Amino acid sequence: MKFLCVPCDQPMKIATVTPPDRGSISVTYSCPACGYEMAMLTNPFETQLVSSLGVRVGPEGPVESDAPRCPFSGMVSAAREDAPVEAPAGVRWTPEAAARMQGIPEFVRPMAKSGVEKFARESGHEEITLAVLDEARARFGM
């Protein structure tokens, strides 16, 4: 979707994207020639359609949406990124091990963390270290 300032015949540029409110994103556009501003307000349906493409809206970095960017987050709600470092079952992550998990793209990370925590619990580890991660890799044939 593109917006044109009719009096100036100039394409408008995104100026701001406000955080979503009940599924609606507010995007303001301005005309680089005359400075005229307008806002596009999406309905949840439109927001969902665009976010389903796996893209972000806005000029600078990702815009947080009501729907987490992780496409699998609905099925791994217990393993969301905002989960505490200490998992409910009492398994802790060392900073080094947690840092290594940052190497996994965002959409897989919650699932991978949940899986490693399960592996750690079943293996009798109370703390997930780099060594435990290597142990998991070996167990999973990597």
Added chain:
Amino acid sequence: MKSYHDIVGDGGSNILEQVADQKERIARALSGVRHRVAVGSGKGGVGKSTVTRALAGALAGRGLSVAIADADFNGPTQAQMTGLLGAVPLPGPNGIDLPRSRDGVGVFSVGGFLGEAEPLDFASVSRGDSHTWRATREFAALGEVLASVAWGPLDVLFFDLPPGTERTIQYAEFLGDGAAFVLVTIPSEISRGVVARSVAALAPRRNPVLGYVENMSGYYCADCDRVKPLFPEVRDGVALDLPCLGRVPFDPGLAFACDRGLDFNDLPDTSATRALSAIAGRLVESLETLG
């Protein structure tokens, strides 16, 4: 007044460029994959996943480097079939490293970390309208999977497709012209009809359709060591205008092995495993003709 096509970009989000970038990332990640083989049907319940798993195991047993992308997000079975329930992808030096089955097949399957009785659910701000965006979301997720995994050099990457003729064509478009297809049917007239529709749907595309596998082609009776009919014989049935790669009798032992995630190459020598091994050989020959 300028028209849409007179304007470069979309004012800042560059949605189209982001989508193009996703495709480039996928192409880079798959650059070491020699052959992409989508195993589909159109019909559900014909054994696409079983055939996929068996062919992957058979090819790995021949020394080929093989992986499976379980594209059936709503009915993922490959994790269980390969003995990788609970195995999760973990970070490696070049991306996500895949869990490997005992027979050496790399596997990405949502079933590895989704509870057996849990339906796949996507977070949404538009509840109640999932029929309008769900497929888009699934393909975006598959794209992220393909772009993020360190597939490395592979001889064959199998895609285990979900059922549905429309899904078959969607995956053909998503995977691009270079992806070859193997279709799976069972001897019933209904199944052959659905698969014929998939063949027709794929016909306008450039994707090579290597042939079909007739699964459940009779059943193997271990007591009498014979294959007996499982479906009524069909005369003058729907013709499938593509090569038959082979016929696989139903084998409870194979079903058991899939349920338990056993190593394909450890299975006893039966008419079913022999048929699957022969199909794997024909598949390799077909792929070689593609270059």
